[in-house]
Amino acid sequence: MKLMMTDRSDVLTHDSRLLAERRLLFALSRFDSRIHEVNLVVSDENGPRGGVDKVARITIQLRGASDVVMTHKDDEISKCISRLADRAGRAVARSLKKSHQFDRSRPEVLVQEELEPVLAE
Numbered sequence: 001m002k003l004m005m006t007d008r009s010d011v012l013t014h015d016s017r018l019l020a021e022r023r024l025l026f027a028l029s030r031f032d033s034r035i036h037e038v039n040l041v042v043s044d045e046n047g048p049r050g051g052v053d054k055v056a057r058i059t060i061q062l063r064g065a066s067d068v069v070m071t072h073k074d075d076e077i078s079k080c081i082s083r084l085a086d087r088a089g090r091a092v093a094r095s096l097k098k099s100h101q102f103d104r105s106r107p108e109v110l111v112q113e114e115l116e117p118v119l120a121e
Contacts, residue, residue: 001028001035009044011054011077020081027089028060034096036061042077056080058088065099068092 005012005020012020020040028035039059046053054077060068068091074080 001032002037004037004039006039006041007043008041009047011042011044016077016081019078020085023082023085024058024088027085028092031062031092031096034063034065035092036063040081042081045073051075054080056084058084060088060092062092062095062099065095068095 003021003024005017020042024038024040028038037060039061041057041059043055044053045055052073052075054075055071055073056077057071058069062068068088070084070088070091072080072084072087074083
């Protein structure tokens with residue numbers, strides 16, 4: 001799993017980068033073999049005016065399933081990243097579960113043909 005972070009408004013400090021990496025790895029590490037790349041883009045919509053304007057957007061490219069894209073907005077970047085990481089973990093689990101839902105039943109003809117030689121012995 002490749003993790004890339006982009007800061008468009010100089011919002012991420014060293015500590016918040018470490019937090020983002022730790023939270024994303026914790027939330028997504030169980031899907032490591034199924035995730036190709038994780039892109040986190042962080043920005044401040046209003047600049048220094050304040051308010052609920054810190055935005056984090058995550059794009060998770062999955063192997064064998066559709067991409068997961070999520071956005072979260074909050075007043076603090078650490079809360080924004082933490083909540084987004086939690087939501088992303090659940091969304092990836094749902095997406096992978098949907099990709100595995102297909103018909104696993106075998107046609108009855110094949111099953112009967114395979115059982116006949118065993119019963120004949």
